[in-house]
Amino acid sequence: MKTAGRTCAAIGAVLVGLAAFPAATPGVRGPRQAAAGQAGADARALQEFLGRVQEYVDLHRRLEATLPPLDGAAEPRWVLEHQQALATKIRRARTGARRGDLLTPAVTHALRRAIARALARDADAREAILDVEHNPYALALRVHAEYSSDWPVAIMPPSVLAELPELPDELEYRFVATHLVLRDTHADLVADYMTDAIR
Amino acid sequence: MSVIRTASKVAAHVTLLTVALVLPSAQAPVHELPLANGSVRFAVIGDSGTGGRQQYEVARRLTEARQRFPFRFVLMLGDNLYGRERPNDYIRKFSRPYRALLDGGVTFHAAIGNHDERVQRYYEPFNMGGQLYYSFAVPASSPLVRFIALDSTYMSPSQLAWLERTLAAATERWKIAYFHHPIYSSGARHGSDVVLRRALEPLFVKYEVNAALAGHEHFYERLQPQKGVYYFTSGAAAKLRRGNIRLGPLTAAGFDQDRSFMLVEIAGDTLHFQAISRTGRVVDAGALPRLPGE
Numbered sequence: 019m020k021t022a023g024r025t026c027a028a029i030g031a032v033l034v035g036l037a038a039f040p041a042a043t044p045g046v047r048g049p050r051q052a053a054a055g056q057a058g059a060d061a062r063a064l065q066e067f068l069g070r071v072q073e074y075v076d077l078h079r080r081l082e083a084t085l086p087p088l089d090g091a092a093e094p095r096w097v098l099e100h101q102q103a104l105a106t107k108i109r110r111a112r113t114g115a116r117r118g119d120l121l122t123p124a125v126t127h128a129l130r131r132a133i134a135r136a137l138a139r140d141a142d143a144r145e146a147i148l149d150v151e152h153n154p155y156a157l158a159l160r161v162h163a164e165y166s167s168d169w170p171v172a173i174m175p176p177s178v179l180a181e182l183p184e185l186p187d188e189l190e191y192r193f194v195a196t197h198l199v200l201r202d203t204h205a206d207l208v209a210d211y212m213t214d215a216i217r
Numbered sequence: 218m219s220v221i222r223t224a225s226k227v228a229a230h231v232t233l234l235t236v237a238l239v240l241p242s243a244q245a246p247v248h249e250l251p252l253a254n255g256s257v258r259f260a261v262i263g264d265s266g267t268g269g270r271q272q273y274e275v276a277r278r279l280t281e282a283r284q285r286f287p288f289r290f291v292l293m294l295g296d297n298l299y300g301r302e303r304p305n306d307y308i309r310k311f312s313r314p315y316r317a318l319l320d321g322g323v324t325f326h327a328a329i330g331n332h333d334e335r336v337q338r339y340y341e342p343f344n345m346g347g348q349l350y351y352s353f354a355v356p357a358s359s360p361l362v363r364f365i366a367l368d369s370t371y372m373s374p375s376q377l378a379w380l381e382r383t384l385a386a387a388t389e390r391w392k393i394a395y396f397h398h399p400i401y402s403s404g405a406r407h408g409s410d411v412v413l414r415r416a417l418e419p420l421f422v423k424y425e426v427n428a429a430l431a432g433h434e435h436f437y438e439r440l441q442p443q444k445g446v447y448y449f450t451s452g453a454a455a456k457l458r459r460g461n462i463r464l465g466p467l468t469a470a471g472f473d474q475d476r477s478f479m480l481v482e483i484a485g486d487t488l489h490f491q492a493i494s495r496t497g498r499v500v501d502a503g504a505l506p507r508l509p510g511e
Binding site for chain 2: 088089090091092093094095097098100101140142143146149170171172173174175176177179180184190203204206
C-alpha cells in the first residue's frame with residue numbers, strides 16, 4: 019500500500035519551487051514568475067489527478083470485493099476468470115468513460131513536464147523505455163481495452179517513476195512507445211492514456 | 218563500517234574451476250556440487266515459458282539433474298509465460314513441462330518479466346504470495362540464505378524502499394536477489410540495464426547482497442564480480458539468442474550456443490554452481506566464496 023505521505027511528497031517537490039521565487043512585481047511576469055506559476059498549476063493538476071485516481075480505485079475495490087478472493091489461486095482459470103469478471107464489472111460501471119477522464123489536459127501537460135525532467139537527468143531512461151521487443155505502433159490504444167499479454171512491457175525507469183505521482187497498487191504507469199498508459203493491473207485494462215508523453 | 222570491496226580483494230578470494238565457453242566444442246572441467254549437509258540447493262531457469270520443444274527438453278534435463286542433485290526449489294527469472302496467458306497456456310508453458318518436478322515436491326518461486334502479466338502473482342504454484350516483489354529465507358529452521366525477488370519492470374520508490382528495509386533487516390549469511398533485467402550484461406540485444414543499476418547497485422553494495430540472478434538475455438553468462446557482488450544471467454531455459462554475447466571485460470564465462478539452466482548449492486560460506494546445457498553438458502561450473510565486508 020502506497021501511502022498518501024509518499025504521494026504528497028511528490029506534489030510537494032513541485033510546490034517547493036514556489037517558495038524559492040521572489041514576490042512578483044504587479045503586472046510584470048518574468049521567467050521566474052512564469053516558472054513558479056507553471057509549477058503551481060502542475061501541482062494543482064496532479065493533486066486533482068490523484069483525486070480522480072482515488073475515485074477510480076475506490077470503484078475498483080468495491081467491484082473487486084464482490085468477487086471471490088484470488089489468494090492461493092492454484093488453478094489458472096481462476097486467475098483469468100477473476101481478471102475478466104473484474105474487467106467486465108469496471109467497463110459496465112464506467113460506461114461512457116472516455117480518454118481524458120483521469121488524464122485531463124492539465125494533467126497530461128504536468129506529467130509530460132515531469133517526464134521531461136526525469137529524462138533530462140537520466141539520459142539512459144529514454145533508451146530503456148523504447149527498448150521493446152515488438153512494434154508498439156501496432157497497438158490500438160483505447161479506454162477499457164484489454165492490456166494484452168501480447169504486449170511485452172517496457173521497463174519503467176526508476177528515475178521516471180520517482181518524478182510521477184505514486185499510484186495505488188491497482189494502477190500503474192506504462193509506456194507504449196512514446197505514449198503513457200494508466201493500466202489497471204488487476205483487471206488488465208487501459209484505464210486511460212495520453213499520447214506523446216515523451217517528446 | 219565500509220563495505221567497499223576492491224577488485225584486488227575479490228581476485229584474491231575467488232577460487233574458480235571454470236573455463237569461459239563460447240565455442241561449442243569446449244568442455245568445462247566439472248566442478249561437482251558437494252551435496253553438503255545442511256546446504257541450500259536450488260535450480261535457476263529464465264525466459265522459460267514458450268511451451269516449445271526446447272523448453273520441454275530443458276525441463277527433462279532439469280528432472281534428470283535432480284536425480285543426482287536433489288534441489289528443493291527453482292527460481293524463475295521472469296518471462297515465465299510468453300504470449301497469451303489463458304488457462305491452457307499455464308499448463309502448456311509451465312505445469313506440463315515441469316510436471317515431474319512439481320509432482321516431486323519441488324517448489325517454484327517466480328519473478329516477473331516484461332512478457333508476464335501482473336496477475337501471475339496470484340498463481341499459487343509461482344509462490345509469489347500475491348506480491349510482485351517478495352522475499353523468503355531458506356531453510357526455515359535456521360535460515361542461511363535470504364532470497365529477494367524483484368519486479369525489475371516497475372522499480373517504483375515503494376519497491377526500492379521495501380528492498381532497503383528487507384536488506385537492512387536480513388540476518389542470513391547469504392542474500393541473493395533475482396529479477397528479470399540484468400544490470401550487468403554482455404548481450405548485444407539488450408546489454409546492461411544501467412537505469413536499473415543506478416537504483417539497485419548502491420543498495421546491493423550497502424547491504425552486502427552476495428549474488429544477483431537475472432534473465433532477459435537469452436543466454437548464460439557469469440559476470441566478473443562487480444563491487445563485491447556476483448552476477449549471473451540465466452535467460453535461456455527455452456529462448457536462445459545464439460551468438461549474442463559480446464565478449465568483453467564483463468564476462469567471466471558465457472554460453473550462447475544452446476539453451477541452459479543452473480544448479481546452485483550454498484554450503485556454509487561457498488556458493489557452488491553449474492550451468493548445464495539443453496544436451497546435458499556442463500558449460501560452466503565453480504565455487505565462489507562469500508565475500509567479506511570491510
